Amino acid sequence: MSIRKSAALLALMTVFLTGTAVSQDLAGENMKSLDGQVQEIKSDVLDIASDLRNLEERLLYPSGTQLAIFVAVEEQQDFRLDAVQIEIDGELATHHIYSFNELEALQKGGVQKAYAGNVVTGDHELRVTVIGKTDSGKDFSSTGTFAFAKGVKPKTLGVTLAEPGLGSDGIQVGDW
Amino acid sequence: MRRAPLSVLGILLVTGLASGPVLAQELKDLYFGEALYYAHQGLYFEALERLDTEVKQYDGLDEPQLDTLYYHIDAAGFSLGDFELRYRMHHRAGRAIKAVLNAAVDDVVRNDAAYRLARIHFQKNQLPEALHALQQIEGEIPDSIRDDIEFLRANVYLAEGRPEDSIEILEKLQDSDSFGGFASYNLGIAYLQSGRRQDALDKLNQAGGVVTDDPAELAIRDKSNLVAGTIHLEAEEFDSAIPYLNRVRLDGPFSNQALLSAGWANMAVNKVERAVVPWSILADREVTDRASQEAMLALPYAYGKLDVHGRAAVYYGRALDAFGVEIDKLNESIESIREGKFLAALVREEIRKDKDWVVRLRSLPEAPETYYLMDMLASHEFQTGLQNYLDLADLRRKILEWQSGFDAYDEMVEIRSDHYEPLLPEIDDEFRELDSRMRLRSEQHKMLVKRRDDLLTTPRPEFLATPEEQAILARLEQLELQSLKGGAASTELRRIQRLKGILVWRLETEYHARLSEFDQNLRNLDEVMALAQTQYDEYVRVRQASTHSYVGYEKPISRLRVHAANAVQKIDLLMARQGHVLEKVALDELTARRGRLESFGDKARFALADSYDRATQSQARAESQ
Numbered sequence: 001m002s003i004r005k006s007a008a009l010l011a012l013m014t015v016f017l018t019g020t021a022v023s024q025d026l027a028g029e030n031m032k033s034l035d036g037q038v039q040e041i042k043s044d045v046l047d048i049a050s051d052l053r054n055l056e057e058r059l060l061y062p063s064g065t066q067l068a069i070f071v072a073v074e075e076q077q078d079f080r081l082d083a084v085q086i087e088i089d090g091e092l093a094t095h096h097i098y099s100f101n102e103l104e105a106l107q108k109g110g111v112q113k114a115y116a117g118n119v120v121t122g123d124h125e126l127r128v129t130v131i132g133k134t135d136s137g138k139d140f141s142s143t144g145t146f147a148f149a150k151g152v153k154p155k156t157l158g159v160t161l162a163e164p165g166l167g168s169d170g171i172q173v174g175d176w
Numbered sequence: 177m178r179r180a181p182l183s184v185l186g187i188l189l190v191t192g193l194a195s196g197p198v199l200a201q202e203l204k205d206l207y208f209g210e211a212l213y214y215a216h217q218g219l220y221f222e223a224l225e226r227l228d229t230e231v232k233q234y235d236g237l238d239e240p241q242l243d244t245l246y247y248h249i250d251a252a253g254f255s256l257g258d259f260e261l262r263y264r265m266h267h268r269a270g271r272a273i274k275a276v277l278n279a280a281v282d283d284v285v286r287n288d289a290a291y292r293l294a295r296i297h298f299q300k301n302q303l304p305e306a307l308h309a310l311q312q313i314e315g316e317i318p319d320s321i322r323d324d325i326e327f328l329r330a331n332v333y334l335a336e337g338r339p340e341d342s343i344e345i346l347e348k349l350q351d352s353d354s355f356g357g358f359a360s361y362n363l364g365i366a367y368l369q370s371g372r373r374q375d376a377l378d379k380l381n382q383a384g385g386v387v388t389d390d391p392a393e394l395a396i397r398d399k400s401n402l403v404a405g406t407i408h409l410e411a412e413e414f415d416s417a418i419p420y421l422n423r424v425r426l427d428g429p430f431s432n433q434a435l436l437s438a439g440w441a442n443m444a445v446n447k448v449e450r451a452v453v454p455w456s457i458l459a460d461r462e463v464t465d466r467a468s469q470e471a472m473l474a475l476p477y478a479y480g481k482l483d484v485h486g487r488a489a490v491y492y493g494r495a496l497d498a499f500g501v502e503i504d505k506l507n508e509s510i511e512s513i514r515e516g517k518f519l520a521a522l523v524r525e526e527i528r529k530d531k532d533w534v535v536r537l538r539s540l541p542e543a544p545e546t547y548y549l550m551d552m553l554a555s556h557e558f559q560t561g562l563q564n565y566l567d568l569a570d571l572r573r574k575i576l577e578w579q580s581g582f583d584a585y586d587e588m589v590e591i592r593s594d595h596y597e598p599l600l601p602e603i604d605d606e607f608r609e610l611d612s613r614m615r616l617r618s619e620q621h622k623m624l625v626k627r628r629d630d631l632l633t634t635p636r637p638e639f640l641a642t643p644e645e646q647a648i649l650a651r652l653e654q655l656e657l658q659s660l661k662g663g664a665a666s667t668e669l670r671r672i673q674r675l676k677g678i679l680v681w682r683l684e685t686e687y688h689a690r691l692s693e694f695d696q697n698l699r700n701l702d703e704v705m706a707l708a709q710t711q712y713d714e715y716v717r718v719r720q721a722s723t724h725s726y727v728g729y730e731k732p733i734s735r736l737r738v739h740a741a742n743a744v745q746k747i748d749l750l751m752a753r754q755g756h757v758l759e760k761v762a763l764d765e766l767t768a769r770r771g772r773l774e775s776f777g778d779k780a781r782f783a784l785a786d787s788y789d790r791a792t793q794s795q796a797r798a799e800s801q
Contacts (some may be wrong), residue, residue: 021656032557034754039267041746042221045571045702048739049225052578055732064721070206089419101217110213111206152717158206176206176244 018161065118066154069093069126070176071161073106079140080133080161081106086115086159093117114159121150126157128171134163144171205230205244208252213509215255220263221570227256250276250285254292261296264563283315291325298332304483306332314532323352330362337727339370357383357396364400373407376551380404384423398428405437414444432458432467439474444628448481459491463498464547473776473783480787485794489787492780499777506548506770513762519755522562523569558758565754572747575740582737585729593727600722607715614712621705628698631691640690645679652676 023169056067065067071084076096081103094115098106106112129143156176164170205211211227214220231252234245245252251375253276260269273296276289276391287705295311310329317325333342346363350357360383367376383400401423408417418441424434435454442451455478476491512518584669631639641649659669666746683690 032560034750035264035560035564035749036267038568038754039265041571041750042263042265042567043268044739044746045575045743046221046225046228048575048578049221050229050738051732051739052736053225053229054587055729055736058724059588059729062721064717070210072203072209077597097731102213105213105556106214108212108216109203110207110216111203111209112213113206113210115797156206 007073043076061118062156063114063118063151063154065150067117067119067150068113068154069115069157069159070111071096071106071114071159072109072111073103074160074162075109077107077162078135081130082133083131084114084159084161085129085131087129088117088119089124090127109160111158119150119155121152123147123149126173128173129161130161130169130171132163140164142169142171144173146170146173148173148175186608204247205252208245208248208255211255211259215259215262218262220259221574224256224259224263224265226258231256249288250281254289257292257296261299264560264567266296266300269300271355277312284318287313287315287317287325288321291321291328294325294328294332298328298335301335303332303336304522320529323349323354325579327352327355327359327362330366334362334366336371337369339366342366343370357386357388357393357400360386361396361400365404368407377404377407380407381420384420394425396427398424398430398434402430402434402437405434405441409437409441412444414441417441418445419539426457432461432465436474437480438473443474443478443481444461448478451478452482459495462547463502463582464550469502469773469776470506473780476783476787480783480790483790483794485787485791489784489791492784492787496777496780496784499773499780503773503777504769506766506773509548510763510766510770513759513766516759518759518762519565522758523566548769549762549767552761558761559759561754561758565751565758568747568751568754572744573745579737579740579744582733582740585733589726589729589733592722596722596726600719603719607719610712614708617708618705624698624701628695630689631694635687635691637680637687638691640687641683642692645683649676649679652679714720 029097061068067088069086073081081098083095083097086093096112096114104111124147126146126148127139127143128146132139133143134140140163148155158174158176160172160174162172195711207230209225211223213223214226215223230245231249234240234243234249234252237243240246240249256272257269260266260272266759270293272290273293277286277293280498281289287423290309290312294306297303297306297309306328310325315327326349328347330342333339333345343363343366345361346366349359352359359680360379364376364379364383367373367379368574380400380403384397384404386397388394388397401420405417405420405424408414408420418438421434421438421441424430426435435458439451439458442454443447452475455471455475458468459475462470463469463472472491472495476488476495479485479488479491553562575613627639630636638646638649654673656669656672656676657673
């Protein structure tokens with residue numbers, strides 16, 4: 001069902017189910033006044049979250065050594081991604097098992113920040129292992145090894161995944 | 177007993193008020209992509225936090241065209257508005273979209289922005305503002321939203337009490353693929369609002385006869401039939417109401433109300449046997465449903481009318497028992513809410529991960545009977561309040577988690593400070609010495625480079641003499657001067673001049689070779705100097721990084737501590753107030769439902785006694801005959 005139609009159905013049911021109790025009208029007024037205050041506190045907490053994120057980034061990942069790795073799924077890909085493992089210079093950096101919602105978010109064009117950490121300047125090796133099921137339902141596991149250089153600026157790498165095919169393990173890594 | 181009034185049913189449908197975040201072009205900004213990743217999972221706080229920060233940073237740039245968000249800035253503005261709407265921050269929603277609207281963008285983008293802004297205003301019930309935004313739409317309109325714009329405009333007119341204006345638009349949308357049945361239904365309501373009853377019925381009849389298997393279309397079909405039936409019922413045109421009510425599906429969301437109304441319509445035209453059919457179905461349905469409870473009384477009432485008093489008595493008895501059980505359940509629910517268990521159950525994480533969480537709530541021990549709260553839970557005000565309460569609980573959880581990190585950050589800073597503070601003075605001393613040597617060498621290097629460049633334009637062979645040659649040349653010049661002053665023998669002077677000539681000859685003839693060698697040496701020196709400079713820069717960076725790793729955090733951390741503590745305090749206060757309102761509404765609802773059931777119970781009790789009497793009398797009459 002399309003989003004528009006789902007919204008319509010929801011509106012339809014909401015309209016039908018709307019109660020007639022008078023006491024709810026009075027409570028409704030109270031709720032409206034509280035709603036404004038809730039919106040204010042949401043705004044405050046978003047600001048705190050933003051400040052905290054900046055602080056954490058400065059404190060934990062200084063720009064000179066900062067490395068961030070993002071994972072995306074290539075467009076029009078229907079394979080099932082179960083897990084991704086990322087190693088940097090032979091050391092496990094992260095291992096993530098995807099929920100249905102996360103996979104759907106990736107397939108819709110979302111990008112996951114899979115890793116944030118620190119590496120020294122110089123040449124490094126990135127190893128990405130992908131585990132999943134192909135569109136036809138066959139299990140697969142593929143690994144790609146890539147070299148990257150870390151300079152004095154923060155380094156951002158994008159890992160783009162696709163279903164492995166002939167002559168390709170379906171993993172691409174690029175600078176962003 | 178009272179039938180459901182039309183006012184409950186006849187409200188326009190609003191579709192697609194919040195569209196999903198969509199990115200039409202290839203993603204160039206990872207952080208925008210990250211925000212979308214969270215938004216697609218329904219995690220709007222996380223999405224907003226990331227995108228808001230990203231857009232703020234972008235707004236502060238001197239050369240935004242060099243930033244990757246530049247390619248998506250309009251889409252980012254739209255997404256911010258969508259996320260804010262979905263996170264129920266209506267006050268802020270629209271701010272980012274207004275920015276797009278006011279920027280120098282092409283018609284397509286500006287019109288899209290105007291439409292989105294109008295949608296937000298409409299959802300906030302700011303109708304004049306919504307119309308104003310819609311009036312700003314001109315020029316090229318994206319095909320994908322052309323019908324949406326008109327449908328929204330029609331809805332705004334309808335909400336403003338301008339059905340004639342709405343009708344004009346909705347009539348043109350009748351063939352729209354996007355809206356189809358929804359446009360027909362809303363047109364029917366618009367006709368009704370403008371007093372064109374027959375047109376309204378025709379349109380509802382049309383919408384109620386659509387052949388479809390789409391769940392949303394089926395729901396609108398049922399709704400149209402129910403409204404048409406209710407219009408006839410209110411006008412006491414019972415025969416006309418029945419076909420519409422019979423067209424409502426038995427398994428749809430409107431079936432209970434339709435079954436109940438169909439029974440009353442049949443009763444009104446003395447087709448009592450026909451009233452028994454829908455009410456029998458309804459009386460066996462979920463006992464907490466209002467219509468079902470009403471049918472439990474209506475069914476024996478119909479049997480009574482058919483003079484089947486024995487069966488009527490049995491059904492009244494069943495109803496009485498069922499109402500008693502339900503009243504007990506309601507009493508327990510009321511008690512459970514008074515003990516605070518309703519709110520405690522609402523915020524349980526495992527319950528909310530289920531899409532049918534409201535239904536699952538009833539399975540929790542000591543939680544109130546949520547089926548009685550379904551109507552209330554579905555009302556807009558309660559939903560807003562409930563969602564706010566849940567959002568507040570989420571925010572509280574988040575802040576408590578952040579607060580637990582503050583001590584760790586303080587400790588991290590302290591450890592770094594303890595490590596670096598004793599080391600840095602000695603390192604700084606060494607650095608100062610190194611720095612002065614670096615500066616000296618750098619100046620010398622610059623001077624040599626300048627000399628080479630001068631020699632390229634103005635040859636000066638003596639500048640390329642070795643120190644020994646320079647000493648010899650100086651000595652020869654001194655001897656030459658002495659010979660000239662002292663009147664030395666001409667042979668001696670010639671000898672001096674010959675030696676000088678040999679030296680000058682060598683300098684002149686070897687000048688180019690010497691200049692090349694000088695240049696080569698200088699180039700080699702350049703490389704060494706560049707390496708030294710790199711090491712110097714690296715040192716400066718590391719030195720700065722060491723300071724940055726522990727200096728300047730005290731104030732931000734302490735400020736965050738204060739802000740977080742204040743926020744928790746505010747949230748606690750708001751949660752208490754919001755929770756109290758929710759509990760009160762739930763209690764009022766349950767109390768009202770209990771009152772209704774008690775009243776039904778009284779009626780059932782009297783009717784039961786009456787039915788027994790009549791059944792006994794009929795039996796006595798039968799026996800005497």
